[in-house]
Amino acid sequence: MNGGMNGGMKAGAGVWAVHLAVLAALAVAGLLLPAYHMTNLARIMVLAVFAMGYNLAFGYAGLLSRGHAMFFAAGMYGAGLPVWHWGWSAGPALMGGTLAGGVLALAVGLLALRTAGVSFMIVTLMFAQAFALSILYFNDWTHGDEGFVLADTGRSLLGWSMAADGPRYAVAWALFAAGLVISVLLVRSRFGRVMVALRENEERARMLGIDPFAAKLRVLVISGLFSGRGRGLCGAVRLCRRRFRRHPYSILPMLYVLIGGAGTVLGAGLGAGIMFYLTDFASSLTSAWLFLVGAALVVLVLFAPRGILGFVRARLWRDLP
Amino acid sequence: MSFGPFLLLALMEGMVTAAVLALAAVGLSLVFGVMRVVNVAHGAMFMLGAVIAWAVAAHLPAPAWVGFLAALVVAPVVVGALAAAADGLILKRLNYDPEATIVATIGLLYMIEQAALTFYGPDARAVTAPFTLRLQLPWFGYSGYKLFVVAAAVVVLLAVWRLMTRTRAGLVMRATQVDREVARAFGINVDRVYMGTFALGAALAAVAGVLIVPISQAHYLMGGDPLLLSFIVVIIGGLGSLRGTVIAALIIGLGDGVISMFFTPTLAKIIATLAVAMVLVFRPQGLFGAKA
Numbered sequence: 001m002n003g004g005m006n007g008g009m010k011a012g013a014g015v016w017a018v019h020l021a022v023l024a025a026l027a028v029a030g031l032l033l034p035a036y037h038m039t040n041l042a043r044i045m046v047l048a049v050f051a052m053g054y055n056l057a058f059g060y061a062g063l064l065s066r067g068h069a070m071f072f073a074a075g076m077y078g079a080g081l082p083v084w085h086w087g088w089s090a091g092p093a094l095m096g097g098t099l100a101g102g103v104l105a106l107a108v109g110l111l112a113l114r115t116a117g118v119s120f121m122i123v124t125l126m127f128a129q130a131f132a133l134s135i136l137y138f139n140d141w142t143h144g145d146e147g148f149v150l151a152d153t154g155r156s157l158l159g160w161s162m163a164a165d166g167p168r169y170a171v172a173w174a175l176f177a178a179g180l181v182i183s184v185l186l187v188r189s190r191f192g193r194v195m196v197a198l199r200e201n202e203e204r205a206r207m208l209g210i211d212p213f214a215a216k217l218r219v220l221v222i223s224g225l226f227s228g229r230g231r232g233l234c235g236a237v238r239l240c241r242r243r244f245r246r247h248p249y250s251i252l253p254m255l256y257v258l259i260g261g262a263g264t265v266l267g268a269g270l271g272a273g274i275m276f277y278l279t280d281f282a283s284s285l286t287s288a289w290l291f292l293v294g295a296a297l298v299v300l301v302l303f304a305p306r307g308i309l310g311f312v313r314a315r316l317w318r319d320l321p
Numbered sequence: 322m323s324f325g326p327f328l329l330l331a332l333m334e335g336m337v338t339a340a341v342l343a344l345a346a347v348g349l350s351l352v353f354g355v356m357r358v359v360n361v362a363h364g365a366m367f368m369l370g371a372v373i374a375w376a377v378a379a380h381l382p383a384p385a386w387v388g389f390l391a392a393l394v395v396a397p398v399v400v401g402a403l404a405a406a407a408d409g410l411i412l413k414r415l416n417y418d419p420e421a422t423i424v425a426t427i428g429l430l431y432m433i434e435q436a437a438l439t440f441y442g443p444d445a446r447a448v449t450a451p452f453t454l455r456l457q458l459p460w461f462g463y464s465g466y467k468l469f470v471v472a473a474a475v476v477v478l479l480a481v482w483r484l485m486t487r488t489r490a491g492l493v494m495r496a497t498q499v500d501r502e503v504a505r506a507f508g509i510n511v512d513r514v515y516m517g518t519f520a521l522g523a524a525l526a527a528v529a530g531v532l533i534v535p536i537s538q539a540h541y542l543m544g545g546d547p548l549l550l551s552f553i554v555v556i557i558g559g560l561g562s563l564r565g566t567v568i569a570a571l572i573i574g575l576g577d578g579v580i581s582m583f584f585t586p587t588l589a590k591i592i593a594t595l596a597v598a599m600v601l602v603f604r605p606q607g608l609f610g611a612k613a
Contacts, residue, residue: 023344049379111602118359121423123601129549130594137587251427258424286437294431299422302414 006041011143012188015320018183022266024175030169040280042169044273046230047256051268052179053226055295060187060260061219062199064117067108067124068227070131074100077135094229101228102221104131109220116202176269179226183265184221195219196205196263255293259301261307264320270308310318327582335578337536338466343570345547346554347481348525350566353555355498358417360424364548365433366404366411370396370530370540372441376446386451389535397524404523408516412495417515430544437541450535461501470532472607477528478567481533485563494518541581550577553597573597 026045030038038184050072057063077092078100112123186192194215197205202212252275259274260267275296284288300307306314360366374392381388407429415421454465481607485491497504505511529547530539532589537543554573558565573593580589 064423111598114602118423118600120420120557121359122556123598126549126553126594126598126601130591130598133587133591133594137591251431254424254427288435289436290431294428294433294435297428297431298411298425301401301421301428302411306422 015184015188018320019180019266023173023180024177027173030091030166030173038169040276041273042172044276045172045269046271047252047272047276048230049175049179050227050230051253051256051260051272052183052265053223053230055265055268056183056186056195056226057219057223057261058254059257059264059267060192060195060199061216063216063220064121065124065220065223066121067112067128068223070108070128071101071105071126071224071227072230073131073135074104074224077141077228078228098225098229102225105221105224105227106217109217109224113216113220115244175229179229180269187265191215191218199263207226251297255297255300258297258305258307261309261313264307264309264313266320267307267309326458328579329458330461330463331577331582333463333467333482333577333578334582336471337574338577339571339574340471341425342547342550342554343567344474344477344529344532345526346551346558346566346570347478347563348522348529349551350555350558350563351481351494351525352519352522355494356412356417356515357414358422358519359417359419360519360522361423362407362429362433362544363522363526363546363551365401365430365437365508366526366542367530367547368437368539368544369400369403370527371400372437372530372541373461373527373535374531374534375446375448375539376441380474385449389451389531392531393528396527396535400527401520401524405520406520412519413512413515434544441539441541443492444540445538445540447538448534453455459522460543463471464536466535470536474529474531477525481525482563490572540562549594553601554599557597 014227026041029041033041051226053071054065054068057065058069075097079097082093108124108127112120112127115123141166149188185193194205194210197208197210198212198215206212254267256271256275257268260269260271260272275293278296279292282292304311327412344365347362348366352358352360354364360612376530377395378385378388380389383391411425411429412422415425441557450464450466452469453464456463456465456468483491485495486574493504493509493514494517496507497509497511501511504514526547550573554569555566557573558567558569577589580593584592
């Protein structure tokens with residue numbers, strides 16, 4: 001990309017320096033910020049894990065999925081139900097949530113990836129709808145209409161209670177860091193190039209010997225794992241609402257990714273942060289914050305289709321992953 | 322009530338669903354066929370039609386049927402104008418790029434729903450039917466208004482069909498659908514065709530909303546289900562094919578009526594949604610479409 005091995009390696013060092021610096025800054029921020037902003041930042045990092053997962057599918061591989069709310073919810077139930085029914089602690093519950101997101105993504109992907117483009121969007125939306133209805137239908141087991149409160153045993157990790165601010169921030173940071181590092185490794189790998197090739201031109205990618213179906217399925221499963229992990233974490237540290245709300249959660253990750261820049265690793269987190277504080281600010285003025293979400297989508301797609309970091313990549317730093 | 326009349330009732334309810342669905346879905350199909358734009362805000366247009374019908378009925382000091390007729394005129398005009406504005410201000414500037422327009426219409430959907438919530442409120446509100454004729458069958462009585470809805474939908478659909486096949490405007494629209502560039506080369510104002518098509522599609526959804534409101538009440542979130550069902554109908558019918566869309570609306574509407582009579586509504590919806598998803602997965606060109 002940058003002319004020769006040497007340039008690529010130099011760019012690689014720069015990329016790692018920037019991303020690790022962001023992580024370090026976030027860690028320091030956790031120590032310095034007042035409690036209110038610390039909780040917000042923890043929440044943003046959790047949402048960012050979800051958004052990074054969405055970004056892999058939407059931003060890098062070009063899969064316009066509306067099913068991610070379902071993977072997100074699967075993460076919540078995969079983590080929350082074992083705690084509720086069998087008294088699991090937070091560690092195994094997080095793994096359960098992550099796995100639930102991935103397994104559901106695999107099942108949905110096997111079917112939905114036979115379609116493409118608009119049909120893919122609609123099929124994933126329909127699976128999500130069927131999933132949401134099933135949660136209501138099996139209400140005795142899932143408490144889908146009213147949610148449930150987790151016992152405190154389910155909210156302790158390695159002996160720390162997740163109800164306290166400090167450990168909660170640390171856990172959110174650790175999972176965000178893991179997500180960020182995995183994302184950078186992934187998009188800079190050979191497979192990362194394959195994802196972009198699929199987004200840009202599937203036919204040509206096929207001619208290069210890439211199996212589009214297998215590759216997209218891998219992306220979707222990885223993306224599902226991220227979503228499940230993000231949501232499992234949400235439940236465990238009690239950072240977001242426990243009730244399954246289909247609408248905003250299927251749109252918000254797309255919005256975060258578009259603001260920050262689709263197909264940039266840091267974009268997902270940046271978008272989540274901007275939107276979080278913007279929503280926070282807007283809801284202090286008016287209850288009509290969904291209007292703001294809608295308007296932001298329209299304005300972005302009209303005037304800044306590449307997002308903030310997309311602009312940075314186009315103008316300032318071509319090697320930004 | 323024995324099985325035969327029970328089935329008849331289920332089929333009649335299904336016909337009403339099918340009629341309203343066909344109107345909404347034909348609007349969506351027109352927009353997709355001619356413009357290649359997936360209008361995610363289509364359900365919101367349907368909801369706006371219903372809300373406007375309520376507003377007209379509530380503020381017009383006249384008998385119910387006058388208000389209803391007024392709403393049948395006002396709602397499509399207002400919603401059509403809104404759609405035309407959205408086309409000129411947003412979609413046109415995106416060059417009708419398929420994915421960008423999806424994102425933009427999702428944004429539009431949220432803005433319209435929030436506006437309805439702010440100005441109309443969170444309550445479901447009923448509108449009196451324009452007449453209260455009751456059709457007495459040997460086994461049960463049936464609302465005459467529901468039969469009127471079916472008849473009205475048939476009339477509107479016939480009008481759309483005539484417009485598309487027998488008039489110059491329809492010819493121009495079909496020409497644009499086949500090849501936008503060649504149409505432009507022949508002096509067709511493609512921008513105007515697109516604006517008109519988008520407005521017409523939204524107006525059809527609004528008419529469907531006005532017709533349904535005396536049966537099912539107006540609510541600011543009522544657009545979600547019709548949107549999903551319209552998508553299903555349009556895809557099963559074959560994208561852009563009007564005849565396929567109407568047939569698919571009949572299948573889905575009648576199927577929905579029968580299934581929800583014999584199973585619990587939630588289970589029926591789960592089964593129906595999964596079944597249609599499978600059709601999309603294994604026959605992406607639709608049941609009546611020739612090619613994807």
